[in-house]
Amino acid sequence: MHDIRAIRETPQAFDEGLRKRGLEPLSPALIALDDARKAAVSAAQAAQERRNALSKEVGAAKKAKDEARAQALMAEVARLKDEAPALDAAADEAGRRLNEALAAIPNTPKADVPVGADEHGNVEYRRFEGRGRPESGRQHFEIGEAAGLMDFEAAAKLSGSRFVVLKGHLARLERALGQFMLDLHTTEHGYTEVAPPLLVRDEVMFGTAQLPKFREDQFAALPGSLDPQAGPTRWLIPTAEVPLTNLVREAILAEDELPLRFTALTPCFRAEAGAAGRDTRGMLRQHQFTKVELVSITTPEQSAEEHERMLVSAEAVLKKLDLPYRVMTLCTGDMGFASQKTYDIEVWLPGQQTYREISSCSVCGDFQARRMEARFRPREGKGVVPVHTLNGSGVAVGRALIAVMENYQNPDGSVTVPSALAPYMGGLTRIEGPKS
Structure with a gap:
């Protein structure tokens, strides 16, 4: 705010x-x-x-x-x-x-953010080719369904559209990706692992700016009844950014405590109210998905450097998986509501023959801190000032699964397991397709 x-x-x-x-x-x-x-x-x-x-x-x-x-x-x-x-x-x-x-007013952009109306105004920052960019291949849902390990029909019977059931080695691969990312960020990048609540209060959603503007994109849980008078609403988190950032709400920190860096692997829930007709096949746009989140709490002087550091941490995931990607600086018309500046990491998907977002790293300045009343006491001077907050995907696990399936697919329908995931897969090196 x-x-x-x-x-x-x-x-x-x-x-x-x-x-x-x-x-x-x-x-x-x-x-x-x-x-x-x-x-x-x-x-x-x-x-x-x-x-x-x-x-x-x-x-x-x-x-x-x-x-x-x-x-x-x-x-x-x-x-x-x-x-x-x-x-x-x-x-x-x-x-x-x-x-x-x-x-109701979005954050104002930093001076170096490109001005543009929509995604066409985004500017490439850098790219990584990795093991090379396959120019064609089957899409992830074609691979998964053919292997009998990805079931959208069963999910629709359970929950409706935009859900999936993963089975067998594909379910294990998704779990392996999440554990790999958490271990990387906690052991090499200095983030503290947190297991936060998945249900949060109104004021917590307001703090990170999901409410009130984006109410229609959220899932609400009412205790024991559909009657709003039955008790206070709790919101299913759309991302772990919400509880992680709010860990410092209504707090006054000492400058020596900063920066704080948190990470969490959680389910995320989004209504996708504005996504009708988009990415209806496959796992790209789901109501429920898993993501590793990165959050930093800094002083104003630290936040720009921390933004670049967070981006490098998220990129490290894709580099270790040897997946081709590019980093885009989002223009003013494509940034999120709370962001001052955002980098999107887009991974190459040969099944679609295009890059798709897999991580978004944003610096929000004091915009969220004012909504949360999160402040710190500087070493020099009197009084307290708002902290700066940053958040990023480190990365979206479901989309990483898609990228691995499409970039490591083999002509026989199998998927090679990236070497970085070998310790998490119990020695499994290939996820096999259907037996002939």
Whole structure:
């Protein structure tokens, strides 16, 4: 969420950031809302101060035995007391309107982010060819279904569309990928493994900006009943970014504690409300999928360097799997709501003969921290300031499974197991296709 004080100080810079996002200037409307909030707060405070002053005068009048004046003053105090709830409510309402307006505005991009309307404005940052780019091949669902190890029909009977049942060695391969990624990030990249809750509160989803704007993309769980009055809603996490980032909510950290680096392997749940008709075949866009998440909490001075470090950590997964990929710097029109700058890693899928996103690494500045009230105390100076937050996929396990299947497929229908996964596969070197 944006800082209204910063908007007041540099309204032109704020509006220019929104313009790069394709939005109209909003600083005049926000400043007007803040003026109304200040006026309402001032009115409530002035009435309270007047009431306090009159109360003292009542005491003085009684001491002077001026009963007529004391009675008049007491009547005025009573009137002000009666008006106080309405004045306080007006101040609260003005603050709520301002906060709602601020909460609906996306983060403004960093100066080096390319300006563009959509994915066509993204810019390639670098690429890795790995074992080479196969120019053709079967798609992952053709390989998996032919081997009898990937079953979409059974999943549809259980849960509907956009779910899959993996079996046998393919299920083990997915598990191996997740464990491999966790071990890599914890032993070589300095992340602390966390096993977080998969159900979280409203305020936690608000903290990382899934709510309120993206409510339709989330899955809600109501305790024991479909009646909202039965109890507080819990949300199934769309990514472990949500609980991991919120580990520092409402906290004041010491600068010496930063950076904090967390990783988790969790199921993720997304309604995909805006994805009708897209990637309907296969595992590319599922309601439930598994992902290894990376989250960093830093000082403002550390965040840019940490962003590059996080990207390298995510790239290391694909390099060790020897998968061809490219890194794209997302343009202003393709970035996420909370991001200041985002790198997407896109892995090559020969079945589609194109690159597809497998990781997204974003720096959010203090945007999420303000929503979470996450702060730190600098070594030098007084007071506390918001932390910076970063998140990235390290990487999406289901899409890594797809990439391995398509890039390591063999003419006989089998899939070679990448050497990096050998310790996790119990000596299995190939996932066999159907027997002839």
